[in-house]
Amino acid sequence: MDPVKDSKPIRRFPAIFPSLRQVSRVLHPKVLFAWENSVQYRASNTSWLDGLRGIAALQVYFFHFFGLHTHWGNPYGATPEDVYIHQLPLFRGIWAAGSAAVCIFFVISGFAITIKCLTLLRKGQHLACYESLASSLIRRGFRLYLPVVLVGIPGFFLMRTVDMVEAGTFSFEFERKNSTMEQLLDFVHRTDAHISPFTYAETHEFRDRYPYAPSAWTIPMEYYGSIVSYLTILFVSRIPAFKLRCAVIGFSSLYALHRGCWWASLFLNGMLLAEVMLEQRHRAATSEKHAAPTSRARHMFYQIPFVLMFAFGYYMGGVPPKVLPFDFHPIPRVGYQWLYTLYPPFWMFEMQEDTRWLWYWSGMFIIIGISQVPWLRRVPESTFCQWLGKLSFSLYLVHPAIIAVLKPHLDRFIDGSGAGKGVKCAFDFITLTPICFIVAAVTERWIDQPSVTFARWFEKRITRQETEKSIELPLGRQLEMEEQAPLVERIWPEEEEGKEPSDALLGSPGSSQRRASHDRIS
Template identity: 30%
Template sequence: MPSDLEGPSIEPKRDDELPGAGAAPPSSDMTAVASWLASAGGSGLIRALTLWSSKTTSSPPEKLRPTAYLDGLRGFAAFLVYWHHHELWAHLPPQLLSLESSYGFRNLHYFAALPVIRNFFHGGHFAVATFFVISGYVLSAKPMSLIHAGEQAKLADNLASALFRRWLRLYIPIICTTFIYMTFVHASGIWVDGGIQFRATYFEAVWEWYAEIKNFTFVFNTGKVGWLSYNFHLWSIPVEFKGSLVIYTALLAFSRCSRNARLWCEAGLVFYFLYITDGWFCALFASGMLLNDLEQLAAKDELPSFFTQFRPYKTTIFYAMLAVAMYLGGCPAHSADATELRKNPGWYLLSFLKPQAVFDVKWFFLFWASVLLVASTPHVAWLKRFFETRFCQYLGRISFSLYLVHGPVLWALGDRLYAAVGWPKDSRLANIPQWVNIFPLPMSGPLGLEIAFLAPHVILLPVTFYLAEVVTRAFDEPSVRFPQWLYKTTSARPARLPA
């Protein structure tokens, strides 16, 4: 998920490092601002729609930031969300049960359901939990460094800027992409199996979209929220915003605590959200903040003495944490009930660990899986190097846009391709019969890796990546720059003292 940037972060770039379409906008002259938007818009549109970067191919690769592995981890997690959703969309209900259950459930034994292996077929939930831990980590990175330095005035400025920009940074890309998708569906008249109701006029479609968006973007709405008809995968964005508010509030509340008191307060907050109330997503954010605090203390060799006794066993501990994370990350998700989880081989005893407060049992285990994964990754050399590869770094740069566009591509194009190669589904037979079995392919192969499943991705993957790149350039990167410019423009300038 996206995060504000000041200092180390998982965004594509820091606010002042994003590639622009020209000079920075002026700060006050609105005529000049309009002129800048017009000139930048033209070149920006060309840049967004073409695959050529503004940088030359001969330029040397950029030096990786210390937290670059988080970019790669977030990007790879976004790809797992893409893969997970396609697995569930293409396959039939009996196959879905096997994908969302453990190996051996109801005497079904599939390679895709094996422990650890299943994370690569069914890792979308694990990925979302990891998003939230990473967000808590990076949102607190700069403020935490200011707390450590005792820079209270700078901390206040930093949190003010972060709060001002956060809503805009999260929702501008969503507003733009869902509006375009709504317009495309209405103008083309194509059928999409994504919960969209056709309207008689474009105005009616726009009004329905507006009514959903205004409720979806209001964090304190107590009515029907969370599912957006034009992209129901985006349920996690309001959760992201709520978690951000938790982080900013906690940082301010704990800013004057002593080191040990602050760590205890952060740990207590995690315990409260996970064991006292059903606030699993808040616990994920708070744990990211706690991890960042500990990492910064470790970098300065200022950890509490309790941790130093484990230093000789550090490598073993982090490998063990990674192994536990990979096992728990495959928590069966076909039911929210702990009694149903007990029927899954390998999860009977673990199911009794679920706290009373947690409603959906999978999020309790995914909490521990994602926290242990983020905590162990920088200390497992080969894993950190993997997430620092150019491919994972690229996935990290487009990760938010990949999250935004993969659903519309799946519903508009994927459904037709899956129908064409022979995947049966009643809705396809009823609404797009002309696409059914145009080019039937064998259903042979392991579950989740069938020829008929993999073949459509020869088209789907490039199309999805291309649109993710377009959205990154057109909406994602500007949604970082524009709020920063707006904050600077609206901020009061210090009064000048008389000469």
């Protein structure tokens, strides 16, 4: 008997099983939440900004979510009913600091889009700086507005098919039109008005509202702040003295704040912070060999003012506005009332919203404090915060629509059980938060990253003639230009490939999957 002929054939699994394995891989939590190959953490002097952007985006989400479950304008003790622990200033800085988080976005954006050019200027590489500036200017509009428009398209369909007004302040009744054609025309008109660079940004979010992605009211301010930063780079590019450069940038920021352009002022503050940190790094490197050993006590004494600055900025982040246009009569804001006496006269700083002055300085104090205290930077440098930074722009854009669509249904479901406010809030949070992060991960992969890729492709496409010219240069000249290209050790991962360090609110750590999140946000 031939064992070969009589042996039974080996059974193979049906072809459906490989597809099931693929589905299981797609549904793996690391894939659903965009954790896989996304957080390639590398220690650097600026990685904490990536994580801080992620924390700020999470604060905006908390602000919008918990603001629907409580009177966010009422701190602890404002009324006899407001006696909950989450209303204390210690906790309001976590969930009620969404407006201060927007200010943090703008400072980080100003830092991110200018530090490369400032580094090149310090090396005397003016030609490379101008080329980098032109490249950033070409890509910036696509990087900011393309994800907003692509996220606005499903927002248009949701506006026609779902009642998004019921949840609260994300959509209004007048924004829902009577027919699909009217809604489509409104979508086109509002999208054109929102992304147009020839329309001056309004100073109040409700006047520049984009209902199909409500949180995108900050994106025109991001773009205008970027343009101001680029022009300031050109202005200071021929100024060799560090102190004079800082004086020019600081005066420009102060004048922008005087005119009420707080977003442009914050961008310039981010640029000024980048210049100061580069100078600190330079002095530390040049005086390293000759510097006397510094005692631990002296080092800690140096950090005390910055720790206090961070703590005060955190405290101010939870301050409610003195008057809410959609709220009832103004009431004393216990624990914050004395801050309202710090408002400057309108003729000095033309702030359309008084409390914006306090949120402005809250964001500034938080970033300055963290930048000078190494142990404060450990939290945003953590892997979790770096992951948050990757999803920050997408999370910032998509969470209002998710809350508006799903929260009313969740409330009706839990209302039948007779649960209290606390149980209802916890149920909504546990249900909506994973959904928001999953949708943000999908948006980051299929909208955010392709937007960055398209911007790079568009830049290479329209500058192809210049690229061909550079190839015809003599070999010696080509080598000279290549030697000028490298920057410092690592500023942003995009810079290693010649890309623009994105903003935004805007941040994600290295690898091709991290490229999309640095612009923005936020």
